[in-house]
Amino acid sequence: SAVISQKPSRDICQRGTSLTIQCQVDSQVTMMFWYRQQPGQSLTLIATANQGSEATYESGFVIDKFPISRPNLTFSTLTVSNMSPEDSSIYLCSVGRGVDTEAFFGQGTRLTVV
Amino acid sequence: AQRVTQPEKLLSVFKGAPVELKCNYSYSGSPELFWYVQYSRQRLQLLLRHISRESIKGFTADLNKGETSFHLKKPFAQEEDSAMYYCALRRAGGNTPLVFGKGTRLSVIA
Numbered sequence: 001s002a003v004i005s006q007k008p009s010r011d012i013c014q015r016g017t018s019l020t021i022q023c024q025v026d027s028q029v030t031m032m033f034w035y036r037q038q039p040g041q042s043l044t045l046i047a048t049a050n051q052g053s054e055a056t057y058e059s060g061f062v063i064d065k066f067p068i069s070r071p072n073l074t075f076s077t078l079t080v081s082n083m084s085p086e087d088s089s090i091y092l093c094s095v096g097r098g099v100d101t102e103a104f105f106g107q108g109t110r111l112t113v114v
Numbered sequence: 115a116q117r118v119t120q121p122e123k124l125l126s127v128f129k130g131a132p133v134e135l136k137c138n139y140s141y142s143g144s145p146e147l148f149w150y151v152q153y154s155r156q157r158l159q160l161l162l163r164h165i166s167r168e169s170i171k172g173f174t175a176d177l178n179k180g181e182t183s184f185h186l187k188k189p190f191a192q193e194e195d196s197a198m199y200y201c202a203l204r205r206a207g208g209n210t211p212l213v214f215g216k217g218t219r220l221s222v223i224a
Contacts (some may be wrong), residue, residue, distance in 0.1 A: 033211045042200065042216040043158075094156070096209050100149065102160040103204070103212055 002027055006106030012014050013083055013113050020079045021109045023093035028073035034066070037090040037108070044090075049076045083113045117182045118203050120215035123177055127191050128223050135218045137175075137201030142172040143204045147184040148212065152198040161199070162186070171195070190220045 003026040006017040013019050023032065031050055033042045035043040047068055055068040080087050090108045099106075117140040127133055139145060148163040162170055162179040164184060175186045184201060198219050202212040 007178045012222045031209045031211075043212075045213070048211055094212070096204075096211075102163060106157040107157040 002104040004093045004106040006109055010110040014086050018079055018081045020077050021091055023076045023106055025095055029095040033094040034078045035092045061070055073090055085113045088113050107112045116213045118201050118213055118215035120201055120218050120219045124219045133188045133191045135199050137184045139182050139203050141150050144206045148179045148201045149186050150201045174199045175218050193222045
């Protein structure tokens with residue numbers, strides 16, 4: 001299994017500011033994934049973070065808005081930049097351990113932009 | 115493209131009644147299918163995966179490739195089953211992200 005710690009667990013931020021979310025895993029993993037869950041919606045993949053290379057973003061998400069760092073095999077950050085109320089969501093990080101294994105999730109960061 | 119469809123947003127059943135949460139998928143390759151559950155104020159956690167063909171908390175799910183379905187079933191619902199259920203698909207390979215359905219909220223009424 002993998003234990004994922006995410007922080008902060010929640011925050012209320014002013015529009016126009018940025019928030020960096022941290023994700024720490026208790027073991028080394030190759031890939032980490034960042035998802036967004038908007039109110040009443042399912043999880044949508046933002047990007048895939050591979051250690052040592054730039055993150056790969058999904059359609060509709062750009063690096064300027066959601067810069068990601070992956071400095072080592074156990075840690076990643078996601079920054080939500082220049083926030084607006086539409087960014088109010090739960091942000092989750094996730095890791096997979098290989099073929100036929102489950103994906104593990106952090107507890108999520110509940111972001112409210114006012 | 116991969117897509118997961120959960121047609122029911124909300125499903126209410128009485129305690130002791132059978133439950134079936136529907137999930138259909140669209141994927142041209144060989145997928146891995148999962149059911150994840152999120153209880154109130156808890157993190158998302160794995161309930162079932164098709165490859166293990168196990169029963170967890172009385173729930174089962176069978177992958178039907180002909181119908182591209184992976185419906186979740188339980189013969190007798192319990193109140194503690196009330197939660198949000200997400201069907202998810204992943205390309206075979208393990209280090210690929212999950213594609214989620216919109217989720218079904220199951221409410222078990224006493």
